[in-house]
Amino acid sequence: MTILISKIETLFLEGSLEAICFATIIYLTRKGTTILPLKDIKDFAERAVNSSLDKITDFERRMKVLEVLTQTDIIYKNIVGLNAVKGLNSEPNIVLDHSREEIDRNLRTLKMKLGAPLADNDTSLYDGLKINLNSIDPSELTWRDPEANMIIADDSVLVKNLGPRQKQFFLKPRENMKCASLSSISSKCNGFINDFNSIGFSDTIRNIVHNKEWKENESKLLECTDRILNTIRGIWNNPAFATSEMRSTQSEGTYVTDIIVPLLRASLEDLPSGAIFLSTAERQSIASKTRRSSSSNEERSIQKNLIGKKPDVMVMTKYRGKVFELTYVESSRVICTKSKKDDDSVKLWRETLDGISFVGNACRPASNQFGIVGIQVAGEELFLNVLIKDASGIPRYFHLDQAEMPFAKNTPWRVEPLVHLLLIFRNTMIVNQNLLMQALEQADARPPRNTQQSPTVTSPLRT
Incomplete structure (x- = not known):
């Protein structure tokens, strides 16, 4: 996702004015000949617009970027139709995603630490956290989730589902x-x-x-x-x-x-x-x-x-x-x-x-x-x-x-x-x-x- 947003932002900052349109964004975000859902493309475009506007000083370019989000539904239907007729042929980018193995490794380490607290007064808290962690499906975690990075946040379900005393002990440093x-x-x-x-x-x-x-x-x-x-x-x-x-x-x-x-x-x-x-x-x-x-x-x-x-x-x-x-x-x-x-x-x-x-x-x-x-x-x-x-x-x-x-x-x-x-x-x-x-x-x-x-x-x- 970050790479796609970066591509769109580069278009806004460095591309020719003629190329700055929603159709080009659809082309940049495709996967091979597969076009992403309109909702996802709109989300990528909105984030790229927000991140690039602060860096654009040229008035005409700024106006072109602002117009992008007004040109969505009709252009999307036209591109989908064109793709169905002749396709937008290109070699798909290879995605290197090692996040799954890193997440699995972090979860194993976190469970090991929760199973062997170094401080005696952490025992009850760790027992509760480990039970709550086991209720989470690891396959649903991504790199954007704190738990996948071994972080236990005070607003996470791991803490919200603790008992009153366990939660109070967790929040003591705060x-x-x-x-x-x-x-x-x-x-x-x-x-x-x-x-x-x-x-x-x-x-x-x-x-x-x-x-x-x-x-x-x-x-x-x-x-x-x-x-x-x-x-x-x-x-x-x-x-x-x-x-x-x-x-x-x-x-x-x-x-x-x-x-x-x-x-x-x-x-x-x-x-x-x-x-x-x-x-x-x-x-x-x-x-x-x-x-x-x-x-x-x-x-x-x-x-x-x-x-x-x-x-x-x-x-x-x-x-x-x-x-x-x-x-x-x-x-x-x-x-x-x-x-x-x-x-x-x-x-x-x-x-x-x-x-x-x-x-x-x-x-x-x-x-x-x-x-x-x-x-x-x-x-x-x-x-x-x-x-x-x-x-x-x-x-x-x-x-x-x-x-x-x-x-x-x-x-x-x-x-x-x-x-x-x-x-x-x-x-x-x-x-x-x-x-x-x-x-x-x-x-x-x-x-x-x-x-x-x-x-x-x-x-x-x-x-």
């Missing part, structure tokens, strides 16, 4: 990371809305800093909150996002550059645990490239220049000459389709799994504490996620928090959840940096043995 509730923040947010120049969050911060999960004192939390609110003030002054009509015309790149990155910088400035930096150049992930480089010789011969995934933003740190990726961010435009949201969600947990596997090969940070963060921006919604490994090395994926973007002053109810989310993000990064530094110092004396590649299942490749 609750520890979420820190205290900002129950008194609403009135302060309303004050911020009413008085554009006042911040006044001192009382709110004072009410929450005594919780042991927060790693900074009142003064530091107040400084961070002040920066976040100043950034929100800047968003409200940005004419490009003043109205829903204006927001809908902005590209993904503008959204990331003008809003997402400033909010992240505000929350991460002046961290107590050392230098950290944001990469916004869509550079390839080191962790992803490392995993792809460990693929089979057959795959490497097809993709000679292996390229890792390219998140929209990465938060990175450097320690003792080594660079580590601690956060991945995937964003859509302000207007987000369901297919884009679903694709980014899958891409994000795959990136975090590669990231924690990369760190694990360099050191052994504390289980159930250290995690790789994934932030998804889907339209006006922000989702904060984290992937950690438990004592047995099983990846657990948690959805920590979510909030909506307060684009305008008439959405005051969105300010409180966003500040809360960003404070949790900052706190998590402080913990993760400290745990990483400690683990690397220990690894200098005792390097980790029996390193393992990421269990991320390889998506199908075409020759």
